[in-house]
Amino acid sequence: MAKTIIEFQDIVKEYGDTKVLKGINFEIEQGKFYTLLGPSGCGKTTILRIIAGFTDATRGNVMFDGKKINNVPANKRKVNTVFQDYALFPHLNVFDNVAFPLNLRKVPKKEIRTKVLDALRMVQLSGFEEREISEISGGQQQRVAIARALVNEPDVLLLDEPLSALDMKLRKEMQYELRALQQRLGITFIFVTHDQEEALAMSDEIFVMNAGQILQTGSPVDIYDEPINHFVADFIGESNIVRGHMVADYRVAFAGKEFDCVDAGMRQNEPVEVVIRPEDLDITTVEKGALTITVDTQLFRGVFFEITGHDDTGNMWRIQSIHSTEVGAKVGAYFDPEDIHVMRFNESEEDFDARLETYEGEDSDR
Numbered sequence: 001m002a003k004t005i006i007e008f009q010d011i012v013k014e015y016g017d018t019k020v021l022k023g024i025n026f027e028i029e030q031g032k033f034y035t036l037l038g039p040s041g042c043g044k045t046t047i048l049r050i051i052a053g054f055t056d057a058t059r060g061n062v063m064f065d066g067k068k069i070n071n072v073p074a075n076k077r078k079v080n081t082v083f084q085d086y087a088l089f090p091h092l093n094v095f096d097n098v099a100f101p102l103n104l105r106k107v108p109k110k111e112i113r114t115k116v117l118d119a120l121r122m123v124q125l126s127g128f129e130e131r132e133i134s135e136i137s138g139g140q141q142q143r144v145a146i147a148r149a150l151v152n153e154p155d156v157l158l159l160d161e162p163l164s165a166l167d168m169k170l171r172k173e174m175q176y177e178l179r180a181l182q183q184r185l186g187i188t189f190i191f192v193t194h195d196q197e198e199a200l201a202m203s204d205e206i207f208v209m210n211a212g213q214i215l216q217t218g219s220p221v222d223i224y225d226e227p228i229n230h231f232v233a234d235f236i237g238e239s240n241i242v243r244g245h246m247v248a249d250y251r252v253a254f255a256g257k258e259f260d261c262v263d264a265g266m267r268q269n270e271p272v273e274v275v276i277r278p279e280d281l282d283i284t285t286v287e288k289g290a291l292t293i294t295v296d297t298q299l300f301r302g303v304f305f306e307i308t309g310h311d312d313t314g315n316m317w318r319i320q321s322i323h324s325t326e327v328g329a330k331v332g333a334y335f336d337p338e339d340i341h342v343m344r345f346n347e348s349e350e351d352f353d354a355r356l357e358t359y360e361g362e363d364s365d366r
């Protein structure tokens with residue numbers, strides 16, 4: 001296992017009566033790409049600011065490389081931040097922007113030149129040294145900001161929504177670039193976004209946040225396939241979420257019927273929520289379907305038809321199918337038992353992980 005570089009121990013942040021972080025615990029391992037993902041105002045930037053030393057936590061400890069750093073000033077921490085608006089100096093050229101932190105530290109001129117040229121090479125901007133900031137594109141400005149953050153050779157790079165000012169095409173390109181850069185340098189990246197697609201595409205580990213809390217931690221695949229609750233299932237990707245109850249281990253009821261599933265460890269008759277992703281549902285004839293759906297809308301999305309409809313008990317369903325149908329038609333919907341994901345109400349992440357571990361093992365032996 002890689003070394004833990006940053007640890008948050010029960011971090012609380014209050015502004016007056018408002019608690020914006022409600023007891024945050026996590027460990028960040030060296031050399032991985034982490035993403036803090038959550039809606040606006042959930043506390044992502046506040047976490048970055050506490051790591052950087054721009055804001056103090058009200059309670060709790062921030063550990064860096066095993067040592068408490070609560071009282072270490074920002075300029076003494078081995079972290080650097082890339083801000084959303086890049087915060088470049090418009091009156092300085094590319095070279096001088098990147099050199100700025102080194103000039104501040106009174107690094108010798110010759111060393112500055114080597115380090116700046118190295119940093120610009122890392123972000124593929126060699127030859128742009130003399131350009132003014134106004135003479136380069138948004139994506140290039142972004143890379144200058146990253147070069148400036150890298151020039152101090154931080155152990156951890158904090159990136160606060162660094163792609164949000166870019167248009168969609170450039171944003172996608174920069175996602176590849178940032179990911180490749182992180183893997184090449186082996187520096188720990190902590191990236192903030194409210195864009196779930198971006199988080200899924202780029203991260204080794206995602207912390208899904210809401211209202212000052214981390215709801216779930218895991219790899220993109222884990223979080224997508226096994227969301228802990230309604231919020232996470234809804235926030236990450238598209239979901240059908242319907243209510244039901246557990247009949248027994250590996251047997252769940254919803255939409256007035258019973259189905260085999262791969263989830264277990266709940267009480268008999270316990271009310272649950274069931275998630276099935278639209279891409280895991282397909283349409284067939286009513287006779288062959290597991291559920292009968294009346295089609296409400298159909299949109300052609302290029303690679304698939306996006307069909308919405310309702311079942312006999314009033315649940316709404318979204319289906320992505322390569323087959324087309326007609327509005328008003330009755331179709332059968334089908335899915336595999338492993339595509340049903342059952343969620344308990346108010347299960348803690350610890351209990352959720354323990355249950356998954358126990359029953360996933362059993363399930364594969366069945």
Ligand SMILES: Nc1ncnc2c1ncn2[C@@H]1O[C@H](COP(=O)(O)OP(=O)(O)OP(=O)(O)O)[C@@H](O)[C@H]1O
Pocket residue numbers: 015020038039040041042043044045046047194
């Ligand atoms: N200096 C401050 N004084 C009072 N409240 C603050 C201060 N800074 C942040 N907040 C509040 O703390 C909460 C969390 O803010 P934060 O910027 O961490 O959220 P965020 O998840 O990064 O949001 P966004 O994606 O919009 O940047 C918000 O409700 C915000 O209004």
